[in-house]
Amino acid sequence: MVKNKCDVIVVGAGPVGLTAALALKQKGISSVVIEADPFGRPRPGSRAIYIHNATLNHLEETYPGLGFTLARNGIIWPINRTLYKGKEVYVRNYGITNNQDPTKLPHFTSLHQDEIEKHLYEACVEAGVEVIWDLPVAKLDISDNGVVVTNVSGEVWEAQYVIGCDGARSVVRQQAGLTFEGPRTEDTFLVLDVKEDEENPLPLERTFHYQHPATDGRNVMFVPFKGGWRVDLQLLEGDNPDDFTSIEGVKQWLPKVMDPKYAERVTWVSTYRFHQVVANSFTDEKHRVLLAGEAAHLFAPFGARGLNSGVPDALKAIAGIEKALDSHSEEDRRQAIHLAANERYIAANWNRDCSTTALHHLQGNSPEMNMKRELAASLVSIVPRLGRWLEEGPYGPKFGPPELTTKY
CATH class of the missing domain: 3.50.50.60 (FAD/NAD(P)-binding domain)
Structure with a gap:
């Protein structure tokens, strides 16, 4: 029974x-x-x-x-920043680091x-x-x-x-x-968490690097969350993930893109392929x-x-x-x-x-997309909206999916 x-x-x-x-x-x-x-x-x-x-x-x-x-x-980061091969192509400062109106929920929290x-x-x-x-x-x-x-x-x-x-x-x-x-995608990504140095923290910015020059052209993203940072590194075809995820490997590449002290503050590291x-x-x-x-x-x-x-x-x-x-x-x-x-x-x-x-925007194996990104980065000073296109590309459309009903 x-x-x-x-x-x-x-x-x-x-x-x-x-x-x-x-x-x-x-x-x-x-x-x-x-x-x-x-x-x-x-x-x-x-x-x-x-x-x-x-x-x-x-x-x-x-x-x-x-x-x-x-x-x-x-936390709420006030700045979104995007760079292409080391050149800044987009920055937006919202000027907000906390929920300033206690009666309204913020745009996001991390x-x-x-x-x-x-x-x-x-x-x-x-x-x-x-x-x-x-x-x-x-x-x-x-x-x-x-x-x-x-x-x-x-x-x-x-x-x-x-x-x-x-x-x-x-x-x-x-x-x-x-x-x-x-x-399942073929591209391998590395993700790690680092603990923030609360006495001397980094500026709160969500930053994306297309082809970071210090990593031989690999894409790198930095996302802050309360008490730490997530760092994403897109590995290239032929990379051995173990070379980047081992303690020695992390200490080789992370100080090239962050203050070297963060190589001693890693709390988690992993690799994945997207499903x-x-x-x-x-x-x-x-x-x-x-x-x-x-x-x-x-x-x-x-x-x-x-x-x-x-x-x-x-x-x-x-x-x-x-x-x-x-x-x-x-x-x-x-x-x-x-x-x-x-x-x-x-x-x-x-x-x-x-x-x-x-993902198509991020991946470096499409000659057409590579050309579009290169062209957009070269013209961003003349056509600023191209910078916004580069900024939004790695995240996909910002509007939500269709809803057949509005209330749950």
């Missing part, structure tokens, strides 16, 4: 899963969050650090005070994902959300009437719906028979499972489309579930889930197209 019953099981206690839990609590829908890792598990790297204004607003509406808490604990998760979890505790740690999911039995979730120890949970927020290797996605579709993938559907054939966040899509990180699309994924899934729970026919129930899943599927493909455009 199944003893553990609720309306919705959220699998995964990352930022997207915790957001889903808060929204379910707000709507009075019974739920539980199941997380495979133990409480306080180590989480390498800064990962998602940039929260858009739209996401802050979503979180504020979901749990009043949360958006402002994240904004208050993050803080370590561990901090984002901490504030989300504190909100969950205050709201009375139930989170069960160290409980890996092994199996989903999906029927027309609901979902039975079995963990690795054989414990069974039952719900009408499951929201899979369990990341890139999602067990929920696999058990629901859903698959990722899309390419540009979207699940073939955001719901299963029975319309009992929905996907959100990296369980549903993986994008190149430039443009911060991961967490910032994962939050509306979760909120839209819950809006669909709420309608489905109130439906009076199986057709209406399935339609509510289908519409919610399809809206976020459309948004995910839009985001993938945008990040693919950004």
Whole structure:
């Protein structure tokens, strides 16, 4: 006999899963969050650090005070700067280093994902959300009437719906028979975090270098977050990543692009190739499972489309579930889930197209794009808008994906 019953099981206690839990609590829908890792598990790297204004607003509406808490604990850099082969081609100074109007959420905030998760979890505790740690999911039995979730120890949970927020290797996605579709890029990127020197910090600037002259023409990006910096280095074809990620390797190249003291302040270093993938559907054939966040899509990180699309994924899934729970026919129930899943599927493909455009702009293996960048950089003093094109290129379009509805 199944003893553990609720309306919705959220699998995964990352930022997207915790957001889903808060929204379910707000709507009075019974739920539980199941997380495979133990409480306080180590989480390498800064990962998602940039929260858009739209996401802050979503979180504020979901749990009043949360958006402002994240904004208050993050930073706002006042300057965006872009250079091409060492020549400055774009700079914009917003003149803002904090949220000057306490009644309005800022355009963005930047803080370590561990901090984002901490504030989300504190909100969950205050709201009375139930989170069960160290409980890996092994199996989903999906029927027309609901979902039975079995963990690795054989414990069974039952719900009408499951929201899979369990990341890139999602067990929920696999058990629901859903698959990722899309390419994996061949370019290798290195990413590292460095701890800021609080007594003598660098100026707060988000800076992108096309073909930095001190790195033999590799692209370099610097992004500040509260207490540190993320540095992205695009490796060239033929580079051995180990030559750049080892302690000796980092000490060779990092002092060429930052104050040498930061080579002693590295807290994390990794390499990756971008997946540009979207699940073939955001719901299963029975319309009992929905996907959100990296369980549903993986994008190149430039443009911060991961967490910032994962939050509306979760909120839209819950809006669909709420309608489905109130439906009076199986057709209406399935339609509510289908519409919610399809809206976020459309948004995910839009985001993938945008990040693919950004990658094409970044990659150095296109003679056409190389010529466009070179020409734009040479003409920027005559046609200033070309500098803006160079500045925006690595991040993709700044407007959001299409929405079929406006409220969650």
